[in-house]
Amino acid sequence: MDKIIDGKAIAASLRQAIAADTAKLTAQGTTPGLAVVLVGEDPASRVYVSMKEKACAAAGIYSDEHKLPAETTEAQLLALIEELNRDERIDGILVQLPLPAHIDESKVLEAISPAKDVDGFHPYNVGRLVTGNPLFRPCTPYGVMKMLEATGVELAGKEVVVVGRSNIVGKPVALMCLAEHATVTICHSRTRDLADKVRAADVVIAAVGRPEMVKGDWIKEGAVVIDVGVNRVGEKKLVGDVDFAAARERASAITPVPGGVGPMTITMLLYNTVESAKRRAAGK
Ligand code: NDP
Secondary structure (H helix, E strand, O other), X not given: OOOEOOHHHHHHHHHHHHHHHHHHHHHOOOOOEEEXXXXXXXXXXXXXXXXXXXXXXXXXXXEEEEEEOOOOOHHHHHHHHHHHHHOOOOOEEEEOOOOOOOOOHHHHHHHOOHHHOOXXXXXXXXXXXXXXXXXXXXXXXXXXXHHHHHHOXXXXXXXXXXXXXXXXXXXXXXXXXXXXXXXXXXXXXXXOOHHHHHHOOOEEEEOOOOOOXXXXXXXXXXXXXXXXXXXXXXXXXEEOOEOHHHHHHHOOEEOOOOOOOHHHHHHHHHHHHHHHHHHHHOOO
């Protein structure tokens, strides 16, 4: 087996399965629907939203776009979310972050119905993940789990070290590994002897946002390395949080950047939307 974990190929095969499920649901009268809400003109957000729309179209998912001006008030945004919560064609609601400073982000995320919270950021869904009974799992960490599964990595009893404790990646991926019976260590900026912690890991998951900070000689011989980081260096080059060239010499399997975790995030958004549509079709 090639030791490079090919995120593009894993995402492509998942997207095929998602498109097949969507076609089946549509034939039975339930077309999965995703509402995407963008407030303001942030160029990176516009790119992400257009990628999400294209991915929906390719999978046969109905996408309902709401591009609102930067001066949209919090009340107007909350009213739109209420409308989408009631809209029966919509199985998932995604509010593109960040929101303009005058809008309270957590208030908006908490207004989304937990049954349509395909990003998995609502405290209800976070709570269900913590208690081991998840409804929606956040997309990037869920993508990491699907990659480990596709690579045949068995987590039960393994030492997993997660570097980073954000709500969108580090914490949820740690909980998901715990649910798979790994022994999980979560590291962050105040962790002492980070290199030694990583050296003990059978599986390293880096989600920091610092170019190549995890060094090759921190990787235990034969460890699996998942690099969530995306860091721009110079004009065009993207690198991860792991020194890929050195780490691949020791790892048994490793994700590249780009082409690793990146393509999985939108894939899992589609996946969550279709799972939600299946629940709608089943009347749950
Ligand atoms: P955050 O900035 O929210 O969190 C970074 C985490 O790294 C924090 O917990 C921080 O610790 C920790 N950290 C920072 N410096 C160090 C250090 N020197 N040693 C140990 N830990 C450190 O980032 P995100 O989780 O949102 O994203 C992480 C990376 O993943 C980014 O590169 C981002 O671009 C990428 N990403 C990629 C996605 C994709 O591929 N689809 C999706 C989401 C993110 P502390 O809490 O103590 O501050």
